Amino acid sequence: MAAALDLVWPPVCPACDCRALRPREQFCERCWRSLRLLAAGDGEEAEGERVLAAFACDALFMQMLTTSKYRRCRQVGRRLCEEAAAVIDRRVFGGTLVPVPLTGTKRRERGFNQTEDFAIALADRTGRPVRTDWLHRVRGGRALAGLEREARRAAVGHAFAADSQYPGEAADPVWLVEDVVTTGSTGAACAAALRSSGGRVLGVLAMGRAFASTSDRLLADRNELARF
Numbered sequence: 274m275a276a277a278l279d280l281v282w283p284p285v286c287p288a289c290d291c292r293a294l295r296p297r298e299q300f301c302e303r304c305w306r307s308l309r310l311l312a313a314g315d316g317e318e319a320e321g322e323r324v325l326a327a328f329a330c331d332a333l334f335m336q337m338l339t340t341s342k343y344r345r346c347r348q349v350g351r352r353l354c355e356e357a358a359a360v361i362d363r364r365v366f367g368g369t370l371v372p373v374p375l376t377g378t379k380r381r382e383r384g385f386n387q388t389e390d391f392a393i394a395l396a397d398r399t400g401r402p403v404r405t406d407w408l409h410r411v412r413g414g415r416a417l418a419g420l421e422r423e424a425r426r427a428a429v430g431h432a433f434a435a436d437s438q439y440p441g442e443a444a445d446p447v448w449l450v451e452d453v454v455t456t457g458s459t460g461a462a463c464a465a466a467l468r469s470s471g472g473r474v475l476g477v478l479a480m481g482r483a484f485a486s487t488s489d490r491l492l493a494d495r496n497e498l499a500r501f
């Protein structure tokens with residue numbers, strides 16, 4: 274069924290109706306180049322953790338992310354990961370890349386973890402190692418979308434734990450890898466779990482940064498730069 278759909282799938286960009294050159298990446302090259310870069314500097318901290326994010330979570334970014342995550346369009350996700358990695362790779366010095374884990378059930382259902390794909394794209398460009406066995410999720414994967422800051426913090430508070438494989442104090446410092454940082458509570462919970470085992474955390478690397486409050490949104494508008 275999927276192969277048959279591929280054959281008849283019109284190569285039209287879902288965001289602008291232009292012709293898409295690479296049908297498996299769905300969006301046209303002009304849209305891929307229209308992802309809005311975040312400037313280095315302001316807004317680079319959340320919940321006390323350093324955050325390096327590539328793109329503002331505008332409507333186009335969210336459409337690409339949603340397509341890649343929930344409709345199992347892996348190539349869209351891979352392209353998004355590569356685009357984001359190309360933006361922040363030069364700012365990643367040292368450290369081991371640790372993707373924020375999904376629950377085992379969610380990973381099995383989806384068949385992949387988007388943040389692992391992003392970590393691999395970053396590893397390809399920076400030469401930094403990736404470890405998926407240093408951190409795991411201990412509680413259910415409650416959806417965070419739509420929750421306010423306090424509710425998010427409560428939902429993820431004890432959701433992560435360092436794995437028995439994690440060397441703690443002897444470990445290379447960690448860059449946590451996320452798809453989208455909103456309030457920063459997920460990254461902070463992961464960082465707390467690793468630090469409680471004696472480890473060091475450098476910050477969070479994200480494909481996108483969403484800003485929850487009005488003042489944050491104004492900051493985002495100021496930071497958004499044209500891609501070309």
Ligand SMILES: [Zn+2]
Nearest residue numbers: 286289301304
């Ligand atoms: Zn387009």
